[in-house]
Amino acid sequence: MKIRYFAWVRERIGKSEEDLDPPAGVATVADLVAWLTRRGEGYAYAFENPKTIRAAIDKHHVRADARIAGAGEIAFFPPMTGG
Amino acid sequence: MTATIRLQREAFDAGAEAAKLSRGRTDIGAVVSFIGICRADENGEAIAALNLEHYPGMAEAEIARHVEEANARWPLHGVTVIHRYGRIAPGEPIVLVVTASSHRQAAFAAAEFLMDYLKTRAPFWKQVEKATGAQWVEAKAADDTAAERWAAPRRETAK
DSSP, X not given: OEEEXXXXXXXXXXXXXXXXXXXXXXXXXXXXXXXXXXXXXXXXXXXXXXXXXXXXXXXXXXXXXXXXXXXXXXXXXXXXXXX | OEEEXXXXXXXXXXXXXXXXXXXTXXXXXXXXXXXXXOOSEETTEEOSEEEXXXXXTHHHHHHHXXXXXXXXXXXXEEEEEEEEOEEEOTTSEEEEEEEEESXXXXXXXXXXXXXXXXXXXXXXXXXXXXTTXXXXXXXXXXXXXXXXXXXXXXXXXXX
16 A cells, blocks of 8 residues: 655655555554654654654545555645644 | 535636526526635745645545535535645635535525535645645644534435
8 A cells, every 4th residue: 555644744754655565454544653753763763652643544534543455645744723 | 416526636617607506597596606615825825836635546536426415415506626735826726616406595505515524634745845845734623513413414405
């Protein structure tokens, strides 16, 4: 699945998107955050406070307990500051 | 209802957009427009510009979902939402919301509803350019509170 990062999440991880294949057992958005956190320093820094991270699956806002099975694109970003 | 949603780098002409919404129609009695403008300061510190990042595709979809919800809640004839991205200098417009209805109550309420949701749900992120460097703007709790007051479904005006 494609994983995308925006704003300071993107800056901390050092890339705007990547294609990843999380192992079985990574079932929810929260599981995916935990799995990504172990991929390196930048990820650990980006996700150091999971409460400040927002997520979207296929361009719809989702909560941390949302299941990721069947997702084409998952995005992680800070709270939004548009308008 | 006619809906126009646009994301663009360039500035927009708010007057022309508002006029377009009611041109050639005689059922519209009220047009409300809100323009968000870039200030020269952020928390008391001078800024040179804003840089707005967005999530292409999701930003349009999320705005469209809220325009649909506004249309379900109030008797609207037209809505225009334009949101800029990229570098925006102080004094320049950032966002435009225009709502048209037969009467003012629906137009005012829908414009405020859309702005409150744009602030907290549309995937845009502001970064400010300061003398000390670039800094991401932090989300404000007051914006969440403003959006939450619309959460309980209610109908302001009978359709």
